[in-house]
Amino acid sequence: MNMFLLAPFMPLQGSEYAKSVDLLYEFIFWLGVVFFIGIVGSMAYFVFKYKRVGEPRNIPQFSHNFALEVTWSVIPLIIVIVIFFWGFDSYMSNRIAPNDSLEIKVYAKKWQWEFEYPDGTRTLGEFHVPKDKPVKLIMSSDDVIHSFFLPTMRQKMDVLPGRYTTLWFQPTVEGKHQVFCTEYCGDGHSEMMAELTVDSQDKYKEWIENGGLDKDTPLDQLGARLYKSRNCNTCHSIDGTRIQGPTFKGIWGRTERITGGTTVVVDENYVRESVMDPNAKVVEGYERGVMPTYKGLLKDREVNAIIEYMKTLK
Amino acid sequence: MSTKYVDSVSSVESTAHSENYINAKKGLMSWIVTLDHKRIGVMYLGSILFAFMLGGLMALLVRLELIAPGRTIMGPKTYNQVFTLHGAIMVFLFIIPSIPAALGNFMLPILLGAKDVAFPRLNLASYYIYVVGAIFCVASLLMGAADTGWTFYTPYSTTTGTSVVSMTLGAFILGFSSIFTGLNFIATIHKLRAPGMTWGKMPLFCWGMYATSVIQVIATPVLGITLLLLIMEKVLGVGIFDAKLGGDPVLYQHFFWFYSHPAVYIMILPGMAIISEIIPVFSHKTIFGYRAIALSSVAIAIIGFLVWGHHMFTSGQSELAGMIFSFLTFLVAIPSGIKVFNWVATMYKGSISLNTPMLYALAFLFLFTIGGLTGLFLGTLSVDVHLHDTYFVVAHFHYVMMGGTVIAFFGGLHYWWPKITGRMYSESLAKIACALTFIGFNVTFLTQFVLGSRGMPRRYYNYVDQFQPLHAFSTVGSWILGLGFLLMAFYLLASLKTGKKASDNPWGGVTFEWQTPSPPPEHNFNYVPVATHGPYEYKS
Amino acid sequence: MSSGNHSHHVIPVKVYAAIFGALLVLTYITVQVSYFNFGVLNIAVAVVVATIKAMLVCLYFMHLRYDTVFNRIVFFSTAIFLALFMGLALLDSGARLPVKPSQFADNSPVPVDRTAEAAAPGAQPAVGGAEAPKSATPENKH
Amino acid sequence: MSTAIHGTSHGHSQDHHGHHDHPEYLQHHFSDAEQQVEASKLGMWLFLVTEVLLFGGLFVAFAAMRSLHYESFHEGHEHLSKTLGIINTVVLILSSFTMALGVHASQTNQKKKLINYLVVTLLCALTFLVIKYFEYSEKFHHGLLPGRYFTAHHENPHVSIFFGLYFLMTGLHGIHIIAGMSAIGWVLWRAIKGHFNSEYYTPVENVGLYWHLVDLVWIYLFPLLYLLP
Structure with missing residues (x-):
């Protein structure tokens, strides 16, 4: 009806x-x-x-x-x-989640969402859930108040620092669903989006098995997608303008001066090290301690994908 | 008609006609240290219209930025500062003082038949406190404006580097200006009514001012303490509202909304008060349900204190609190509904003349009905979870605040313009401006209801492409709206010079202000007014 | 010309002295009570005694007893609005406590202040799980 | 309400006081003295409402934080000296008493007594501030300061919140004491110049109301901060 x-x-x-x-x-x-x-x-x-x-x-x-x-x-x-x-x-x-729901921990931090599955799989800016199964999000914030908003599920709950708030839904429609942040949280408030993908049962099982990776997409395309979904774009531009971090445009193979006088050539090792431990070698003129570490958030294949993508940015 | 108790000598009246509160004393000093409630009202009118222009400019900038996703004319940080200033200037500097302090200051004593408000010196002090508060807010604008939204939610407001302290200090000071106005009006209404004017014979504008003043006196101190705690939180790091230091951010939201929801009734009640004055005069019919309208004003003022939690349904508040606040929110909707029904009933079998004030009153009924009805969506728990902090909320409060209070304010301004300035404005231009404002408003904000329902979050600098057409449509609406207000500014200022002389009673009203010359003499009346009948009794 | 109407009511000095004495006695009582630990009862006693003292000051020192009815309504309405504010604001302060671990199946501790760790170079960002993380918002032993 | 209707037919001189057939204290827009007295007292009571709600906000914050961090507040409360608190309470109640006697003296036209009582009230207020000064300096010395300036040793994590609220509440109360003292000083100066008599003593009464309210706030502050275990 x-x-x-x-x-x-x-x-x-x-x-x-x-x-x-x-x-x-x-x-x-x-x-x-x-x-x-x-x-x-x-x-x-x-x-x-x-x-x-x-x-x-x-x-x-x-x-x-x-x-x-x-x-x-x-x-x-x-x-x-x-x-x-x-x-x-x-x-x-809709406030009390069923007991058998899949519990995903959600961490909100200034301008990105981070998801952690019970088996330890961690993704940034996107998460997958199986269809027709209740999903319970247990959310907390690292800095200011954010708010997790799923328009297609008509669900919203503020994400507070220092305590957990919960929200649950049972998706019935497969495909991609948009997630917004709806509590004002600063400059990147409108960038702080995430993407929920509702998969069929087996597709979800396959996704969760290999830790949330895409097998077939070529590395530089995957790198381009990760550049956006992992929110590199919030601080590193690809058109030469400077935001909080150095631009990726034409960075590959360039020698950069590091604070403390030494220089380094931008190659695989430097990029991998800077991703895992951002404060090791900071380019001169940029602040330390701004870039969060991606250790445990980016699989090796994903780091390679980003490296390939950076090579294409002339 | 109210009999003049002391039959003043007609010759005296004619000479007094040329000598009124404007030319009674000359020179800037006579305005700066005036104790005359009419002059203070005019000074307030000038200041709040300036604030309205400033806030309106910010609104046009916000809408212009949102015409397309991504960067249009400003960066994200500037955008956040501009929408914060739009909110803070419009709320603290314009809409709260607008009707009570400007039109209320001028009209209340005259409507009561009094010579002045109860505490004239306090009235002048209230204006200068407003000016000092405004300076702090504008100073914050110059030193890197606050980018926290007009709600200053912690912990963002305590951790951002922008000049939040200056803006909150400005709002803190403006709070006192609002308290003094409210305090003044309650004492005036209680003690300075004309002989014979019982509570049942008082014009409904005074009832509206009374209910508004009760809220101003009881709610504003809590805003004062909230902002004081916020400043201390930022300066000393006390840790009451910051989770990292052991505080509770939701406690701040309780503090803030305990003031801010009654504040929205400080905004709408005066608007309703003006509509209750305009509709009977232009329908030439006594108001329908005087007692119901008067009591529902006071009822809204009291119940208004019980409902602040509906701003926090998704803030991690417990379900019990959500239920209580949702239920009480629906109770507060009833008195507003009763008022609207009574206004429409007043027009039944009347003789309606469509002058500009009446056009604004009709626009008010149209827009406020939409505003009120969309409030039902936001009061319902499950629907509010979806609609909270989206453009649906932005559209709702603009329909109630702008479609309600601002339209009523301009209706009141046009209704009393002859009395305040002694001049008539050009009726045709005024009608065009009203039409432009009405169309521009609806184009701007009706689209935002749809935007909000589809999930467009509030305070977004950049948005996903699917919302672009509606945003562009809304931006065009804001241009029409801006045009309407520009035209109004033009012909009102022009009327000061070229407007023809206004008679004492251009609209045929029967309340006291229409029985004294326009502009009124310095002591409002050349005789002692006596209330012998109700405020809207027309000889049919 | 002074009409002896009610607003000029003069209270004899004796009454003031009696009220003064009563206030001192009540202060003494509330101080003595504070030396014993009755748990929650202490708060109740403290507030009740303070309210009695406040009423005495209001009714006699501030002439509220001989004042117009409206002034009384005005002053006592503040108590109602204050109680309303405190009641509804603290109604769910229990629900907003930093959440105790037992509430979650994998008893992950109270949300960890990860930025403190992340900023510290090389520190392994303690993410939930078994090992006790160094957390800036320690649990609340209630 | 007997309103003597007297047609002041045309605008008269704008000064407030020098008015031939009215007592000089009567402002022009009031029809008679009694209307002015009642209006100013109503205005004062409304102002007291805003003061009560201002401090009420602080009490709500105190209650909320105390329920969240009971041990820290208990530990913080141990640092306060109960004896100084008791002395301050007695001093304020005494000042309230002398203020009430002052109002009584002005009602019964005893200018000498009025001046003496006002002076005694001022002295009590001064002693209150001096005791407060000692308390504060002792806290500054031990580093028991609000928020990020808290350097004292503490077992429980949030003792700084207790002192944040302690300084906020007693500080705001102290500011109101100073404001009260200046108001009493102003009334004392006018009393000495003989402005008040049994017909016109509203300023004394209003300042008295304000002072009693300041005492009232301390009556609630004292047990919550000093006494509760």
Whole structure:
């Protein structure tokens, strides 16, 4: 029966819960339309019918009507209480995660999301979940308040420093779903996006087996995707402009002066070392301690992919 | 018509006609140290309109930046500073003082039949505290403006390097200006009503001001202590709101919203108060349900203190608290609904003349109804989880604050412009400006409801491409809106020079302000006004 | 010309002295009570005694007892709004405590301040798991 | 409310006080003295409401932080000296008493007594500040300071929050004491110049109300900070 007239208003319905929220959304919407037409319609009608012509004469001066006033107080009261209970009921049904749900730990830090699976697999900026299985996210922040927002699942929960908050959903639609950060957290607030991929059961099993890697994509293409999904783009540009880190454009093979006078040639070892231990050799003029370490976050194949991608940036 | 108790000698009245509060005393000093509530009201009017222009400029910059994803005219940091300034200037410098301090200061004593507010010196002090607070806010703008949003959420506000302390200090000082205005009005309404004016014969504008002042006096001190704690948190690192030092960021949100939700009623109640004055006059009919409107103003003021948690449904608040706040939020929706029904009922069988103030009142009814109804989405727990901190919320509060209070403020400004300045503005230009504002507003913000429902988060400098068409459409709307306000500024200023002389009672109102010359003499009345009948009783 | 209306009510000095004495006695009581540890009861006693003292000061020293009804409403309404603020703000302070490990299956400790580790060069970023991490927000032994 | 209606038909001189048929303290926009007294007292009570809510905010923060970090607050509370707290409480209650007697003296037209009581109240306030000074200097000496300036030895991690709140609450209260003292000084100066009599003593009464409120705040501050184990 779910002929959802407001489909263009809402994002994809990614779960059953999303459908129930949309139903309530639609109910309030049409209720609003009825009241709106009632109020603005009668206003427009009165303006048209009782337009002043010349001097106003013998205008009835009644000032109140107790019965009418009671009705238009009680009826809205009943309607809003109905909306309250409906909203509260569906909210509560979605606050308690089933016990068998897949628990993923989510760490938010300034302008990137990091996911950690129970088996230790860690991904940055993207995560996969199996279809039709409840997933529970246990979230905490490393610095300021962020907020994990999954529009297609109609789910959102603030991510606070110093404590865990939880959110759960049961996806029913395969494919890619966008994740936003919706609590203002500074310059990169609008860049702090992540991507949820809902796979079928076996595709998910295969993905989780090899630690979240893509077997077939060529290295430099994978490098290009990782450049964005691992948020290198937040600090390293590819068009020569300087952000917080040096630009990747034409960096490959160049000799760089390191703070402390020594120089180094940008090659595989330097890039791998800087990725795993960023403060070892910092290029002159850049701050230490800004770049977070990617140790345990980037598999060897992924580091090679980024290196290949950097070679292509002339 | 209210009988003049002391039949003032007509000759006196004619000479007094030329001598009014503007030319009673000459020279800048007479304005700077004035104790006359009308002059203080005019000074406030000038200052808040300047703040409105500044805030509006910031809004146009924000919308211009968002016309396309990625960088359009400014970087992310500048964008964050501009939208923070837009929020802070509009809230603290414009919309909270706008109706109470500018129109309220001018009109309340006259509507009550009093010579002045209860504490004139406190009134002047309140204006100068406003100026000092404004200087701090503008100073923050010059020294690298705060980029935290007008809510200054910790721990971001305590860890960012921008001048948050200067902005919060500005808001802290502005809080006192608001408290003094509220305190002044409560004492005035209680003690300085004209003989014969019981609470039931008081114009509804005064009821609205009374309810607003109650909120100002009770809620604003908590903003003061919140900002003081924030400044101490940033300066001394006390650690109450910063999780790393053992504090609790959600506690800050409770502190902040305990003031800020009643603050939104400080904004809307005066707007409603003006609408309750305009609609009866231009329908030539007594207000429908006077008692219901008066009591619902006070009810909104009281229940307004119980609902602040609906700003924090997704902030890690417990489900119990969420349920309580959601239920109370729906209760506070009822009085607003009652008022709208009463206004529409007032127009039934009236004789409606579509002058500009009435056009603004009708626009208010249209926009405030949408604003109110979209509030139901945000009060419902499960739907709010999806819509919280998205453009749906931005659209909702612009419909209620701008579509409600700002439209009502300009309606009130046009309604009392003849009384304040003694001049009439050009009716045709005013109608065009009202139409432009109405169309521009709807184009700008109706699209944002759809943006928000589709999941576009708030305060985003850059956004995914699927939202681009709606954003561009909204930006075009903001240009139309800007045009409307520019046109209004033009013809209102022009009317000071070329506007024809306003009569004492251009609109046929029966409240006290229409029985004294415009602009009114220095002591408001040349006789002692006596209230012999209700504020809206027309001889049919 | 002074009309002896009610706002000029004069309270005899004896009453002031009596109130002063009562305040001193109450202070003495609340100090003595604080030397014994009744647990939560201490807070209750302290607040009750302080409220009694406050009422005495209000009603007699500040003439609230002989004042207009509205002034009384004004002053006592603050207690209601304050209680409302404290009650609803602290209602879920229990839910917002730094979460104790037992709440999670793999009893990972309270979220670790990883930036402190990450910044320290070469430190192995302690990510949950068994070994006890050096955490800046230690548990809260309640 | 008897309102003597007297048609002041046209605008009169704008000064507040020199007005031929009115007592000089009556401001022009009030119709009679009683209306002015009630208005100013109502204004004062409303101002006291804002003060109570200002300190109320601090009490809420104190309660929230105490429930979060009970041991740290207990340890912090040990550093405070109870005797100085008791002395301060007695001093403030005494000053409240003398202030009330001062108001009584002004109501009964005893200018000499009014001046003496106001002076005694000022002295009590001064002793309160001096004791506060000793307490603060002792804290500064031991490094028991708020937030990042906390250098004292501590077992529990968040004792600095306790002292953050301690200095905020007693500091803000101290500022209000100073404001109260300057108000009393202003009223004392006007009393000496003979402005007050049994008809017009509203400034004395309002300053008295403010002073009693400052004492009221300390009555709540004292047990919460000093006494609670």
